[in-house]
Amino acid sequence: MHPQTFGVLELFVKPERYVIPLYQRRYIWTQGRQWQPLWDDIRTKVEEVREKTAQGKQIRPHFLGAIVVAKRQTSGSDLDIYDVVDGQQRLTTFQVFLLAFRDRVKGLDRSVHQRVRAHTRNGNEDLEVRPHEQYKVWPTRFDQPLFTEIWGHSDPDALVQAVQAEQQQHRPVGNIKAAYAFFSTQLAAWLAQDEQHAAALLDTLKQYLQVVRIDLHPEDDPQVIFETLNARGEALQAADLIRNFIFQHAEQQHLDVESLFQQYWAAFDIDRSFWRELVSRGRVRRDQLTWFLTYFLTVQHGREISEGNIFDEFKTWWRGVMNLTVEARLAELKRFADAYLQLNQAAVDTRLGILRVRLDALDTTTLTPVLLYLLTESLPAAELDQILLNLESYLVRRYTAGLTSKNNNQRFLQLLTRLKERQRSEEALSEGALSAAFVRRFLSEARGDSVRWPDDAEFRTHLLNDATYKTLSPRGAVLLLEAAEARLHSDRQELLRFAGTSSVEHVMPRRWEKHWAPPTPDAGTDPAMLAARRDTVLHNLGNLTLVTQKLNASLSNKSFLEKKPHLTKQTLRMLNAYFQDRSTWDEAAIRERAERLADALLQTWPAPIAQGTALPEPIVPDPAVSSDAEKQFDHWLKAPSGYFQVEELEKEGIQGVQFIHRSWSRSWKLVVFRSEEDGEERLTFEVRNDFGVSDPFYARSQAVFARLKEPLELSFGEQLSEVGNGYRIRLDPDLSASELQGVFDRVCVLFIPAVEREITTSLALQAPSALTEVMQRAWPLLPEGWTFLMRDLEPGRKGQQLRIGHASWPTTLYLTYRIVQRQDGRLSVGVQDDTGKAFFLKAALQARWPELVEVVRQAFPGVEEKVGSGISQFVDVMLPLGAGSAEAAETLQALIAATQPLLEQIVAP
Structure with missing residues (x-):
């Protein structure tokens, strides 16, 4: 980088062009936050210059910020072009200010006007330029029409009046045009105060208002500079950073940036389009583009994505698919964007549209990542509709039963992971990888209030007995009533009719005491008890119906005979046609109608597979491992393990196993055991931190466990509790072997x-090296579960490599990725298999190793490659001489992304 200091005028002295790349965001500076403070600074500095010049005192320049530019290669006849990497808002404002100054000084000082005009255009009688080269600053395509308008107009008063008229009518005015109007207005009044102001302003802009221009060298990375500096000025949104990142990358590869931008991104930047619409999710309000990017990255990474991490997570995804071209990656982004549009704009008479409406009523978006994934997988329409219906039923039944929704997000992330694994495995057998049968089975298998799917008996009980209007709120009552209406009209679930905005009407009014006859007493029945019984059914589903808001207000507390004609006029609603044959309305009638509506809703939302019913066979059965926990413990005791030595837990009243890491202190351990609690046998999993307070590593261990709390809670919800210096996960004693192994693997992926x-x-701080620098850069890029092996850095250990293993693989210490520093100083990144002949996966690894090598060759075309063979087999990607830690870290990330799917097929049980 080469920094230089310029006066504002000096920035525009030479016949050269500052071009804002098309993928930069548009001009967004405003009066309150930027224009007014800038004008105050300019005016104050002019007054200081005049005063100190008269007194002969020294004048110190005032710094107005920095811009970062990169010179573009041009042909011999073209003017020099500088791409603005950072500071485009500031630079554009300077030029707009000079245009306003040019126009306002025109009739006041001919000499100043000519000098200012020379700094707003290229070309004169001595230098002829082409039309597009006249502009000193060339904004993005969104701002070019407004900029050319203010650049070329001849009547500043007319332009200012037009802007003010549009603003008074609350019509949108482009920020560039509004900036010109602001500065033009301020300058007109200020210049009229003193005829010396014009010359003083010109002198101040030339010498005393200064800007640092940072010119990048060809070897500098513009994207890194941009990200480092983006916090200055108006904070950039994640989408701005992503757009810049993508198209900087495309420019570096000399691709047709304009074409790529128009085809894959331009729609995101259109004002007042769907993507710019602000939408609230709970208490958070974002535009649709930001929500989409969050969901897209959730699908790609299989975990929750926070707004603050969107850009970093996007870069991780982008670099993880380096085997794809830039256009292929953009096409993948657009494929999911099209699915997001499809979800949000589906017609309400389609299965997808019905689901969207009902999800809005439930105020939940936790299902969105799963829906995006399903919509991009080209499923048969009938199969997709059935999946959507099962998902909807799961949510609505839980909602109606009053079950917590706080674990829905984690449950659906688990479903997303399972669906992606099945799709990759290509072992879908006859039912298909993404089948409705599999989704129904997955949802049905969940046990416990935090995740289970209520059956027909439970669902009916709540529909018949709950005070629906209160327990579910009016919005929930509308959801159920509209669903019943659709079912009563037709047995076709896709038929959903809406007759305008619906309002919930209590047929028997809430204030029945003053307007309705009291309950008919039975012999010996306390009237107060009868009144209380009536109160309990007022808000029940059977007493609720849907009417227009206008009719709801007019019906109010009228008697049933007065209400009936108004209700039955709405015979298009089957809910209200019901009242035609009723002459009275009491508790018995409410119960009878609730039964009818419950029948309709039970048909609307299918039930889970009943407990005790034989579930369809899993897609990947594992007959070798018993579902009995005792045999699973025995399996662990005998099975080889890369990370752990496994010991039987010997404690009175407890049967279990403990896993002791081969390299760590025994104070860190994982334990799973069976015990009896309140007469019930339980399975418990514990992550223990048994360091004593006096141990030197105690504080750091506590910090590790503190960081583990949130991810463990996200994975295990209510099953997780804190115990001592660790965490306990209470499990269902009937977990199958594969489910128990799944819990173990999940804890390993988080803990190790x-x-x-x-x-x-x-250890890296104790002995820093080129390899430890690579490690520090690579840590944030590693996918979940991957970890550097600390034993490679142990004091006294010789070697020039760092290995990276997967926390849940049984081959962790033998099948690894590695980063090697070669004797010639070069770095290499590769995959190695050091398993012995007797290892149970050795035959599979050897058989598929050629396939793995081919995957590496396809992912890294043109990169020098070193392949080993034999008992210890490896394939290394050799980096060029001089390649540093950043290149090695990114190559590791790309290598894992390319080869992990194949390796997982080999090591999966």
Whole structure:
């Protein structure tokens, strides 16, 4: 980088052009936050210059910020062009200010006008330029029409009046045009105060209002500079950073940026389009583009994405698919964007549209990542509709039963992971990888109030007995009533009729005491008890119906005979046609109608597979491992493990196993055991931190466990509790072997990398090297579950490589990725298999190793490659001489992304 200091005028002295790349965001500076403070600074500095010049005192320049530019290669006849990497808002404002100054000084000082005009255009009688080269600053395509308008107009008063008229009518005015009007108005009044102001302003702009221009060298990375500086000025949104990142990348590869932008991104930047619409999700309000990027990245990474991490997570995804071209990656983004549009704009008479309406009523978006994934997988329409219906039923039944929704997000992330694994495995057998049968089975298998799918008996009980209007709120009551209306009209679930905005009417009014006859007493029945019984059914589903808001207000507390004609006039609603044959309305009638509506809703939303019913066979059965927990413990005791030595837990009243890491202190351990609690046998999993307070590693261990709390809670919800210095996960005693293994694997994926990172970071500080620098850069890029192995950094250990293993693979210490520093100083990144002949996966690894090598060759075309063979087999990608830690870290990320799917097929049980 080469920094230079310029006066504002000096920036525009030479016949050269500052071009804002098309993928930069448009001009967004405003009066309150930028224009007014800038004008105050300019005016104050002019007054200081005049005063100190008269007194002969020294004048210190005032700094107005910095811009970063990169010179573009041009042909011999073209003017020099500088792409503005950062500071485009500031630079554009300077030029707009000079245009306003040019126009306002025109009739006041001919000499100043000519000098200012020379700084707003290229070309004169000595230098002829082409029309498009006249502009000193060339904004993005969105701002070019407004900029050319203010650049070329001849009547500043007319332009200012037009802007003010549009603003008074609350019509949108482009910020560039509004900036010109603001500065033009301020300058007109200020210049009229003193005829010396014009010359003083010109002198101040030339010498005393200064800007640092940073010129990048060809080897500088514009994107890195941009990201480092983006916090200055108006904060950039995640979409702005992503757009810049993508198209900087495209420019570096000399691609047709304009074509790529128009085809894959331009729609996102259109004002007042769907993508710019602000939408609230709970208490958070974002535009649709930001919501979409969040959901898209959730699908790609299989975990929750926060708004603050969108850009970093996007870069991780982008670099993880480096085997795809830039256009292929953009096409993938657009494919999911089209699915997001399809979801949000589906007609309400389609299965997808019905689901969207009902999700809005439930005020939930936790299902969105799953829906995006399903919509991009080209499923048969009938199969997709059935999946959507099962998902809807799961949510509505839980909602109606009053079950918590706080674990829905994690449950659907688990479903998303399972669907993606099945799709990759290509072992869908006859039912298909993404089948409705599989989704129904997955949802039905869940046990416990936090995740279960209510059956018909439970669902009916709540429909018949709950005070629906209160427990579900009016919006929930509308959801159920509209669904019943659709079912009563037709047995076709896709038929959903809406007759305008619906309002919930209590047929028997809430204030029945003053307007309706009291309940008919039975012999010996207390009237107060009868009144209380009536109160309990007022808000029940059977007493609720849908009417227009206008009719609802007019019906109010009228008697049933007065209400009946108004209700039955709405015979298009089957809900209200019901009242034609009723002459009275009491508790018995409410119960009878509730039964009818419950029947309709039970048909609307299918039930889970009943407990005790034989579930369809899993897609990947595992007959070798018993579902009995005792045999699973025995399996662990005998099975080889890369990370752990496994010991039987010997404690009175407890049967279990404990896993002790081969390299860590025994104070870190994982334990799973069976015990009896309140007469019920339970399975419990514990992550223990048994360091004593006096141990030197105690504080750091506590920090590791503190960081583990949130991801463990997201994975296990109400099953998780804190115990001592660790965490306990209480499990269903009837978990199958594969489910129990799944819990173990999930804990390993969270726990092992956290501890390994703490240890390796500590060891790297003790002995920094080129490899430890790579490690520090690579940590944020590693996909979930991958971790550097601390034993490679242990004191006294010789070697020039760092290995990276997966926390849940049984081959962790033998099948690894590696980063090697070669004797010639070069770095290489590769995959190696050091398993012995007797290892149970060795035959599979050897058989598929050629396939793995081919995957690497396809992912890294043109990169020098070194392939080994034999018992210890490896394939390394050799980086060029001089390649540093950043290149090695990104190559590792890309290599994992390319080869992990194949390796998982080999190591999966």
